[in-house]
Amino acid sequence: MRTLLTGSGAAAVGFAAAMPPDVGEIDRFSRWIARGDHAGMTYMERHATLRQSLDNVLPGTRTVVSMAFSFVPPQERPQTLPAIARYAYGRDYHKVIPGRLAEPLRRLRESYPQESFRLCIDSAPVAERYWAVKAGIGFRGLNGSVIVDGCGCYCFLCELLTTLEIESDTPSGKHCxxxxxxxxxxxxxxxxxxxxxxxxCLSYLTIEHRGDWDAEGERAMATDAGRRTLFGCDICLTACPHNRNLPPSPIEEFHPSPDMLSLDATSLFGSDRELRQRLAGSPLLRARPEGLRRNAAWNRNGE
Ligand code: SF4
Ligand code: SF4
Structure with a gap:
């Protein structure tokens, strides 16, 4: 199965037995929610309970197959332009990864007709970083990310849950x-x-937050980095030594288009329709047109 899935372009594939998550992981997530650190992402509160059993996502899950897909870009946006997080340079991974895994999944379902499979890409309450570490595809950094050989933190994680029992991998021997x-x-x-x-967090404020920022959000956005970004923030990733000298992703859909390499704040002042057309298939639309215009206006005000 590993060879089949790696053929989709995954940088790493690992297997973990579907045991209940460690008490420490449940506790860490619950305390994060209790502090209100999830800000406006209220769906995370519901996930706090649902994440405790994979049966809530796929009844009878026996194995979590954790996969990482590199998005290391072959080219960077010029430093003179406002920042856009590297994960958003290419096509939306929610569309690219299922497309790449469609044939391997078809073959798995054909080979194991009695078993169930469910692919999760941010689409279900699964503790993806926890399972990535359990499956041995990487280790957790202080920056919160999972660090994977060959692509560092610059990777999308996804999980394939299955009722099929597969021998577990051992944890990565490497550390932050x-x-x-x-x-x-x-x-x-x-x-x-x-x-x-x-x-x-500038990533949350420019991507997930809806509407105007509150005073605390505005203070964060008023920093130099806040004024410089249009979408997301990679600073805690670029700071990490594990993210240096990485080879570009083999997945061309994640490479930046010429439009992405030159996009500036002015480009985001269009109508909803114009922005949806121009950015069709881009992760930038996660912020919605009104969020992109908000970010662009803030960016221009700081010039
Ligand atoms: S460096 Fe940027 S993305 Fe990382 S936690 Fe700080 S504001 Fe958020
Ligand atoms: S920057 Fe240093 S402390 Fe932070 S995740 Fe990377 S190795 Fe760990």
């Missing part, structure tokens, strides 16, 4: 260096030893 660079470089103080406080 604990150098603290990611924490020191976070421009808003959002990243701490207990995780990310989304109320101050």
């Amino acid at each position: 260096l604990q150098c603290g660079e990611c924490l020191r470089r976070c421009p808003t103080g959002a990243l701490g030893s207990t995780g990310i406080d989304c109320r101050r």
